[in-house]
Amino acid sequence: MTLVADPKAPRPPRGGPGRRTTRGNTELYGWIFMRASGVLLLVLIFGHLFVNLVAGDGVKAIDFGFVAGKWASPFWQVWDLLMLWLAMIHGTNGVRTIINDYAERDGTRLVLKGLLYLAFAVVVILGTLVIFTFDPCPAGSPADLLPSFCTA
């Protein structure tokens, strides 16, 4: 595969009167990130879908014990953490681009992006906390709902 010497990355907008012409290379780094994270996400999400929906009994087999069994291993903790962060940054940046394209009023863009970044922060922080503070054997829960290693 021959690489293009000068990939056609997005250029900063042309300056008009009263407009900032550029914000440095932020948009270029975003453009590269979408492609790099996209490749990683393809592997992470296809793996996630295969293990959760195709292997074994698929969606029917998913319950608390199934999740606890997966997160007992650091491998799946790291897998899910990477997937969470990369997918949220990739998705937030994609939706940001769409807001910039279609929301024409400055106020509308500001509100929509505010909501977007709020959702990003809540979901990423909550998801990260859940992965790291998860207790596979919560006290007082019926044993038949818990993974088998809780009673072993």
Place this chain on the structure above:
Amino acid sequence: MWSWVAHRVTGVLIFFFLLVHVLDTALVRVSPESYNDVIGTYKNPIMGLGEAGLVAAIVFHAFNGVRIILVDFWAKGPKYQKVMLWVVVGLFVVTMAGFLPRHLMHVFGGE
């Protein structure tokens, strides 16, 4: 043009599902019962069809994303962009043909 529209539509769809999916998974931190209740709704037939649609959106977005990367970075990418769209469609059909029967069997099959 239409692949570009489809890439945006599937992207937004996947993003909103992701928000919901992190919230439902967060219920493992509340109690096994509440998590099992919510994940139980994923197993009914209507949600099962929704999952099939979601997987279709993800598979298209993933393969078309690789096509976009090749158009951007591979010297012959722009020349073959249309051929690659048909490759994306072909891979999509093959992947879904592998996934759908298995998933629908899980959703609609007996216990």
